[in-house]
Amino acid sequence: MSQTGRQSLxxxxxxxxxxxxxQGSRLFPLTKDRAKPAVPLAGKYxxxxxxxxxxxxxxxxxxxxxxxxxxxxxxxxxxxxxKFDQFSSGFVEILAxxxxxxxxxxxxxxxxxxxxxxxHFLNHDFDYLLILSGxxxxxMDFQEVVEQHRETGADITIATLxxxxxxxxxxxxxxxxxxxxxxxxxxxxxxxxxxxxxxxTPAMNAQLGVAENTESYLASMGIYVFNRSVIxxxxxxxxxxxxxxxxxxxxxxxxxxxxxxxxxxxxxGTIRSFFEANLDLVTELPRFNFFDMSxxxxxxxxxxxxxxxxxxxxxxAVISDGCIINxxxxxxxxxxxxxxxxxxxxxNRVIILGSxxxxxxxxxxxHEREGLPRVGIGAHCKIExxxxxxxxxxxxxxxxxxxxxxxxxDHERYFIRDGIVVIPKDAIIPDGTVI
Numbered sequence: 001m002s003q004t005g006r007q008s009l010x011x012x013x014x015x016x017x018x019x020x021x022x023q024g025s026r027l028f029p030l031t032k033d034r035a036k037p038a039v040p041l042a043g044k045y046x047x048x049x050x051x052x053x054x055x056x057x058x059x060x061x062x063x064x065x066x067x068x069x070x071x072x073x074x075x076x077x078x079x080x081x082x083k084f085d086q087f088s089s090g091f092v093e094i095l096a097x098x099x100x101x102x103x104x105x106x107x108x109x110x111x112x113x114x115x116x117x118x119x120h121f122l123n124h125d126f127d128y129l130l131i132l133s134g135x136x137x138x139x140m141d142f143q144e145v146v147e148q149h150r151e152t153g154a155d156i157t158i159a160t161l162x163x164x165x166x167x168x169x170x171x172x173x174x175x176x177x178x179x180x181x182x183x184x185x186x187x188x189x190x191x192x193x194x195x196x197x198x199x200x201t202p203a204m205n206a207q208l209g210v211a212e213n214t215e216s217y218l219a220s221m222g223i224y225v226f227n228r229s230v231i232x233x234x235x236x237x238x239x240x241x242x243x244x245x246x247x248x249x250x251x252x253x254x255x256x257x258x259x260x261x262x263x264x265x266x267x268x269g270t271i272r273s274f275f276e277a278n279l280d281l282v283t284e285l286p287r288f289n290f291f292d293m294s295x296x297x298x299x300x301x302x303x304x305x306x307x308x309x310x311x312x313x314x315x316x317a318v319i320s321d322g323c324i325i326n327x328x329x330x331x332x333x334x335x336x337x338x339x340x341x342x343x344x345x346x347x348n349r350v351i352i353l354g355s356x357x358x359x360x361x362x363x364x365x366x367h368e369r370e371g372l373p374r375v376g377i378g379a380h381c382k383i384e385x386x387x388x389x390x391x392x393x394x395x396x397x398x399x400x401x402x403x404x405x406x407x408x409x410d411h412e413r414y415f416i417r418d419g420i421v422v423i424p425k426d427a428i429i430p431d432g433t434v435i
Contacts, residue, residue, distance in 0.1 A: 061090030
């Protein structure tokens with residue numbers, strides 16, 4: 001028994017499932033060659049490290065990741081990073097979409113993905129299935145979610161977040177009663193009258209601790225807790241999605257409750273949100289704190305030297321391991337692993353995802369003879385409002401900026417998404433190029 005007299009949660013009774021997403025088209029071209037959860041984040045992490053770390057810090061260590069597109073790099077990252085000893089029942093495993101004698105199709109939605117893997121989940125002894133999204137930046141103690149789920153006698157608990165009116169139009173919005181039981185759920189409401197009817201009342205705002213005179217709506221975070229018997233019952237049908245189909249129907253037939261979360265949370269499933277969430281990390285007081293060692297974010301351990309700075313001017317930046325930065329001017333920028341930046345380069349509001357390797361002297365010489373730049377950022381480049389993907393070769397005297405260009409544009413050497421230039425993985429940008 002705990003000190004409060006309540007029965008403590010048995011951590012082994014929770015099984016975690018992280019949804020890897022579909023094609024990740026909103027994050028293209030970062031998802032051109034990798035699954036969305038494998039996209040690099042904050043210089044040295046991958047997006048998938050966030051939900052996995054939240055699970056581990058919550059002492060939930062049986063974790064499945066469901067994916068179906070470009071999963072090779074994700075497989076590699078998981079296999080090199082998350083290893084539990086042989087005396088532990090913990091694991092982090094990927095379940096990729098596969099053809100079987102009974103199923104020959106891809107995952108058709110979140111509910112369909114869980115349904116097609118239910119046979120694997122039910123082989124485990126668990127009371128609660130915790131379903132998470134793979135493209136969000138937040139820190140949450142899932143123990144609190146499951147504890148509330150159990151104490152309220154819920155069949156399903158949905159983690160929710162108070163949001164403003166504009167954000168509400170892009171989310172699943174719900175209403176709750178005084179016991180936090182969900183009475184109504186609407187997916188992405190657009191009409192003003194419908195939105196007005198979903199607004200959290202002043203009394204409920206006060207109960208939740210939301211500031212007075214704040215117009216707020218409770219948005220689903222795509223985080224669900226299901227009782228074991230309930231998940232098998234609710235998936236005994238062809239419905240494909242939790243948010244669109246399963247949850248709205250379950251509200252009238254089951255006890256569905258809300259867990260209200262009020263910390264930092266960001267959906268980083270688009271180029272703009274990914275870009276802004278990364279840039280927020282270089283501020284003096286970022287909204288997400290990677291320095292919080294009470295709940296650390298885990299990632300692949302690498303044996304890289306400390307970064308070397310050769311006279312650069314650096315203002316509000318994150319510099320990852322193994323970089324060599326010459327006399328450049330860098331501001332509001334994240335510099336990923338193994339990045340080499342030449343003399344006189346000027347970078348402002350740039351996310352550099354780094355490199356997978358150091359280029360050998362032989363390789364540098366061969367590329368120079370072919371008139372091609374080395375891996376990294378060349379001398380006297382000027383880059384702003386851009387994302388530079390891994391292993392890109394950007395030559396000397398290159399200018400990259402979205403100024404004066406369309407919000408969205410495709411070119412053989414680069415892309416523009418949401419007003420941000422994206423240099424794709426392994427791209428070659430010759431000397432003197434102006435983008």
